[in-house]
Amino acid sequence: MKKKNPKLSEKFKDFVRELGCVVCGDNVNPHHLLSRGAGGTDELKNLVPLCVYHHAELHQIGKSSFFKRHNLTTDFINRIIGRLYVLLERGDDNE
Numbered sequence: 001m002k003k004k005n006p007k008l009s010e011k012f013k014d015f016v017r018e019l020g021c022v023v024c025g026d027n028v029n030p031h032h033l034l035s036r037g038a039g040g041t042d043e044l045k046n047l048v049p050l051c052v053y054h055h056a057e058l059h060q061i062g063k064s065s066f067f068k069r070h071n072l073t074t075d076f077i078n079r080i081i082g083r084l085y086v087l088l089e090r091g092d093d094n095e
Contacts, residue, residue, distance in 0.1 A: 016044075021051035022080060023070050029055045033063075044084050048077055 016030050028049040034040030050058060058066040067073065 016047060016049055016084065019049045019084075021054055022049055022072065022077070023054045024051055026051035026053070031055050031058060045081055047081075049080070 029052050030047040031050045032040045040046050
């Protein structure tokens, strides 16, 4: 079954912000994997929970270097996004 890529409500984006940074667990400023300026959307598949510090670091050193430095993999990020999809499909904190 193909996953939906729903447009997120502000309430659900707030929920994502409260999850904690994937690196340190601090409060989140969601990072767009593909920036909005480059055509990225606020769809869940395009968001990664990062704190302000790690968000800035990712922009400074680039995605590949950031993922390597913090031992993050695309698979790990996809599992996080998958868990968020489950919550979204259940209707948790989504309008």
